[in-house]
Amino acid sequence: MPFTPKFVLTTIFALFVLISSGNGQTRTQDDFQLVKVADGVYAAIAKPGGLASGNAGFVIGNDSVLVFDTFFTPAAIEDLISEIQTLTKLPIKYAVNSHYHLDHTGGNQVLVARGVEIIAHDNVMKWQTTKNKRFLPAPEDLQKRRADAAKLLSETPEDQKDKRAQLERTMRRLDAMMAIKLTNPTRTFSSGTMRLKLGKREVILATLPGHTGGDVFAFVPDANVVFMGDLGWSKTLPNLVDATVNDWIPTLDTILKQHPASKFVPGHGNVATAADIRDFRDYLDDLRARVKQGIADGLAVDQAKEQLKLPEKYKSFAFQNFATPNVEDMYKELKGTKQLQ
Numbered sequence: 001m002p003f004t005p006k007f008v009l010t011t012i013f014a015l016f017v018l019i020s021s022g023n024g025q026t027r028t029q030d031d032f033q034l035v036k037v038a039d040g041v042y043a044a045i046a047k048p049g050g051l052a053s054g055n056a057g058f059v060i061g062n063d064s065v066l067v068f069d070t071f072f073t074p075a076a077i078e079d080l081i082s083e084i085q086t087l088t089k090l091p092i093k094y095a096v097n098s099h100y101h102l103d104h105t106g107g108n109q110v111l112v113a114r115g116v117e118i119i120a121h122d123n124v125m126k127w128q129t130t131k132n133k134r135f136l137p138a139p140e141d142l143q144k145r146r147a148d149a150a151k152l153l154s155e156t157p158e159d160q161k162d163k164r165a166q167l168e169r170t171m172r173r174l175d176a177m178m179a180i181k182l183t184n185p186t187r188t189f190s191s192g193t194m195r196l197k198l199g200k201r202e203v204i205l206a207t208l209p210g211h212t213g214g215d216v217f218a219f220v221p222d223a224n225v226v227f228m229g230d231l232g233w234s235k236t237l238p239n240l241v242d243a244t245v246n247d248w249i250p251t252l253d254t255i256l257k258q259h260p261a262s263k264f265v266p267g268h269g270n271v272a273t274a275a276d277i278r279d280f281r282d283y284l285d286d287l288r289a290r291v292k293q294g295i296a297d298g299l300a301v302d303q304a305k306e307q308l309k310l311p312e313k314y315k316s317f318a319f320q321n322f323a324t325p326n327v328e329d330m331y332k333e334l335k336g337t338k339q340l341q
């Protein structure tokens with residue numbers, strides 16, 4: 001693009017927006033918003049339709065940095081690393097995968113290439129390059145979808161700006177997905193806790209079941225912040241595809257009991273309080289109670305999906321598309337017919 005006066009002005013304005021929002025609380029990004037949760041503790045909250053998809057975050061210690069989750073794509077984690085480097089010159093020493101789902105591990109290859117140790121639950125090592133294939137279409141399929149979107153864009157008139165922008169976002173996302181190489185963590189554990197030192201600052205990893213059977217969360221004691229991964233969703237309906245709700249509810253009760261006044265970085269949704277995490281726990285409990293009653297009333301699974309409506313208080317939650325599939329997953333879990341690996 002030539003350096004016309006308009007281009008220069010647009011660029012200056014864009015820089016101004018970036019700088020003026022970088023006041024220590026939040027920064028502007030296409031794919032995620034950086035939120036300062038405590039001194040040296042940041043959440044990266046995913047924006048809808050972008051290249052991050054799931055939340056991530058990082059902790060800056062005295063001698064090194066820990067990254068919690070690696071987003072959905074290499075491009076998004078590269079952006080997060082750039083953000084970290086504007087805040088500190090300290091090296092990234094550790095990364096954590098909260099679980100195997102691709103929207104939390106898709107950037108692993110970038111960290112492995114930088115020699116960063118990636119820590120996860122043992123089951124992530126089993127599932128990362130196998131079960132994740134259902135979230136990552138084959139290269140030829142991605143190519144075809146990109147070609148289809150490009151063709152549609154070329155046929156869309158210039159004045160249909162919203163449609164063109166949507167197609168451009170789709171192509172950008174497909175390009176970023178084509179760069180993903182499913183990459184394992186480098187160190188795993190399956191019980192107890194793991195204490196990581198970032199100089200004086202400590203981060204404690206622990207594992208409890210619920211969302212996938214291979215979930216890790218992190219506590220930063222000196223800041224009283226918990227990174228939940230997908231064990232915690234804030235004002236958002238969860239994905240239950242790999243879940244055992246019967247494990248998940250006691251897991252949340254344990255975490256809330258241990259951390260009654262912490263700040264929580266959820267896997268999806270904004271930075272949360274204990275009350276927000278309790279609301280999420282109550283959604284799971286309500287879902288289980290409704291489906292249990294439906295089974296007792298003799299409903300078949302399709303009748304349960306049709307008849308068991310979401311209580312009003314959860315209708316403002318994001319990801320409403322999960323409302324009905326969650327009834328089916330809960331039904332199968334209670335019936336003992338859910339297929340879990």
Ligand SMILES: [Zn+2]
Binds near residue numbers: 099101211230
């Ligand atoms: Zn997940």
